[in-house]
Amino acid sequence: MAARTRAIVPDRSAGIKPLNYNFEVKPPAFITFEGLDGCGKTTQIERLAGYLRSRGEPVMVTREPGGTGIGERIREVVLGQQPAPAAELALMCASRAQSVEEIIRPGLAAGAWVLCDRFHDATEAYQGGGRGFDREAIAALHRVLCGDLQPNLTLILDLDPRLALARARRLPAASRFEAESEVFFARVAAVYREIAAREPWRCRLIPAEGTIDEVAGRVREAVDDVD
Template sequence: MTTRGKFITLEGGEGAGKSTLLAGLRAHLLARGVELVQTREPGGTPLGEAIRAIVLDPALHGMSGESELLLMFASRAQLVRECIEPALAEGKWVLCDRFADASYAYQGGGRGMPVERIAMLERWATDGLAPDLTLLLDLPVATGRARAAGRGEADRIEVEADAFFERVRAAYRARAAAEPARFRVIDASRSPAQVLQAAIDATGHLFGAVA
């Protein structure tokens, strides 16, 4: 009987360093012999990548919060069924750049969409799937935005005002406080090496279930 894989998600605001941590954590897990699938949201499937292009297109500045929320969950529903669930069922671990917590932070905290509506969509779109571990990279909004400023042209979400990202950060922190068993909050203002070590330490308990 195949042991079900583990599902790890990375969350955080703009410029938190998720891409850098993903690369380091991926290398660590592979070195430990984990069969790994890495994916992202929105995206991760052909349909999801097409939705990602729409959601992040700065020309579509008139998109409503409701439309953005539904698009995010459409991408998520496809990712769960096409990528995440099949991989977990095969015993593979899945490392995902954002998942449902991002909708509570960005569309909930940032856009003001009702939490109850997001929760309803989450139950439907994910079929009850939740991460085994969520790593939240937390740092001041001003620090993150300064880092992100050097990455090229801003997308439709990155152009939002600081107040938007303060609400995003507050929503993330509130979710982490409400689910301390699942979340590990990492101070992302530290060096990349320190952030990676904190993430590696946070994953240690997952290996006990597959040893």
């Protein structure tokens, strides 16, 4: 299937300065999964990886925070302890910088599809929308640490915050984020939807209600639509 390139002028009305985007989605391609805790990202990233591998495509899967040895240690601190909000932001960005250097750029250079469970949009949504940090400053920090690296495609699994929170709290490995209020999650969800509206050339808002198979079908359709 031939890839399509979209020449769309970024909307700067939200005050976030867009980076240097590459709109082609073909291997090597960088696809990120975003959404609230409990939306089913981890399951769907595994499903998409299996789908791509069934087509004979090389695939690498990683996550944030985590993915690397350093990142996984950061993950233990961020999810299992109580860092100050500013420290939380710094740790998330440190994990990302290590992942970009150790996994994402090498994977793309090797010609693989790189699938990442959260990337910089999560920081804008959780630390910007949820914690109240300046979102343009977060974008500037990303540019300092990761350069112009951007996903070719971002799949945002959209789920009602109340349902997502209820699902997340039932998970056996629930983190401290699941202890946040429904109001916190509503702020995060609002920012995710804003990102999807602001950057339609790379973002797809995927309804996350329904069965795992139904959502997986929507994910595959979104990938095939631009592949």
